[in-house]
Amino acid sequence: MIEFTRRKLLGSSTAALFLEAISSKAEDAFRLGLTPVFLDNDAEVIDQLRTALAAALGVPIELEQRRTYEEVTGLLLEGSVDAAWLCGYPYLQHRDALSLVAVPVWNGKSLYQSYLIAGKDDTAMTLEDLRGGTHAFSDPDSNSGYLVTASDLARLGLRPEGFFRRTIFTYGHRNVVRAVSDGLVRSGSVDGYVWEALAKAEPGLTAGTRVIARSEWLGFPPFCARSDRMKDNRLLALGDALLGLDQTDEGRVALGVLQLDGMTTGGPELYDGIESRIRDYENLR
């Protein structure tokens, strides 16, 4: 009786401790890193995304924003965030350590383009016409905001700093549009998805710019996590939440403000185009 009682007590204690640990873990906030890949200046976008993911995951969501892609990627790699919405370029740079969780669907595809833009009154028709001008990039680790134009130039045997008289980094696609529209620089490299979204949300801003060239379709910026944590329940739950965003009211609202159709799974092959550009770019280096 006593032994039974002791075993029973021990079992009860162990069960209580286990339950407490589960409960504590469930209460931990999920940290999601964000790059300025989308309309990061819009507080409403961030709020809606947080609300939708929190509802789906059942835990508070902490959205970690940094100025550069490099900083956010660093947070993900060191484990300071559970997952991050990265660009295809940093994903490929760290493909050994990172895995895809979900890929947004925009206009029915998980693809987007990089736009080369100039002032609305600028007469340039091609990249070559912009030689000797000033140019705004978004981020050195951005595919659409840097790699595409840099690789285009690399294919011509040129470097951005040699082709353009002056290049600047604005660390935000929206900022690239502002810089070109305001006349701070002559041209810029911007995410086509962001430009199109801005054209609907802030038509006055994009009205000051003109798209000179569009790149080929490339893999849309994905949600990534460390490969070694992909089996983690929280990440599995995140994958389910992202893929099911279009199934909940909060998710649809978030997708609406993001002007996305939904989320899907995607393999590394989706980013072969970017991979090709990376090679061309690095060959010149």
Next chain:
Amino acid sequence: MDGFRRIPLSLRVPLLTAGLMVLLGVVASQQVLSTLGKVQDARIRELAQLQIEALSVALGPHVLRDDIWEIYDTLERAAGETKGRRMIFTVVADENGRVMAATDPVRAPLDSPISALTEGAQTAQTLSVTGDAVQVRLLAPLRYQGRTVGQIMTELDVADLISERLRAGQLLLLGNAVATGVLSILGYLAMRRMLMPIARLVRRMRETADAPEPIPESDLPRGDTEMTRLVKTYNAMTDAVEAKAETERRLAERERFVSLGRLSSSLAHEINNPLGGLLNAADTIRQYSDRPDVVRQSADILTRGLNHLRDVAQATLDQNRLDRSSAPLTFEDFEDLRLLIGPEVSRQEQKLRWQIGASGEALSTFASAPIRQILLNLLLNASAAAGAKGEVSLLVSEKPGVLCLIVEDSGDGLSDAARTRLLSDAPVPPGGGVGLRLVHDLVKELNGCIRSERADHITIVDVTVPLQQSGMPPPC
């Protein structure tokens, strides 16, 4: 200036006061505007300094890192916060003067020289909003961590300050115009009031017909001011003039009595002397009435004496009658004069030379009374001067446009007092007769002149008078 001097003093001084008030208003307005300008300058300098310091703190790290976008974004945000306020354009350049970013990138392109935009720019220490420019440029070094890393040029909108100063200027102008106007009017009225005694004095003096009238005591300015003393002095002067006129009246009266006395003595002499003879003749007739030759002789004496008396009476009557009338001068007047002077000449056994060489036409241009008076006085004076057994002459001649009356005597000549009375306008010294001064005044009234000289022991008084109604100018 001459025109201003012609304005009466009572108007000129108030006008001058009003002018000074206007000048004072202008100077005061200028001072206020100047002070306002200084206050505005201090305000804009402080504001600009704060803005520059704030921008330096915000931009310093970005300029140091050559982060163009962050510089631009910071400027944009700063401009957005101050939209509609002071800073309307700001540009940041690196330490080499190349533009890094500006709130209007089209106006200040990236890498263009900032010097193209800094023309007329002021420093934070000398920033001033004087002038009419509604925008001022400020160029300041961008200092970060104790060293200069670039430059900031900003255009400040000072339209509100200019407008404030303009409004203050207009209000001042209006206020000062009203204040100056009121003060000018008050000053004008005060001056008019202060100068009223002078105006009254001037009016009194101007309106004076013959003798100045004193200002009544009731009209005297109160207190013991210069005006009071001036009016009192004027009143004292009018009293003196009145006293002088009174003295002259008394002198004239005395002269009249003197003349009357002289006439009386002449008459007495002319009548009394023969009267004794006539009475003796009457006694002789009464005593020797039985002797026809004596009675006849005495009757002849009586007849001659009475005839003489009749002549004397006639002459006196004629003189009085002529005095009262303005009958023209005739030869008879000279005969009357001879008759009047005759007894005196006879008494002193003097020799009388009488020569009238003027035409009756010339004589008739004169009234008889003044010429008779002139000659009678001169002849009596000459007779008195000549003394017993002396010589007296009257020579009347006519020259072109003038009548010459020359009276000579063999006396010792005119005394200084007599010369003064006869020949000058100087006041008559006390004592002495007024006959010669009367001659002087009468000749002056006739626009004539008197000369006196002495030659060969003869005293000559030469009176020259222009023929009246001839339009001739005074002979001397």
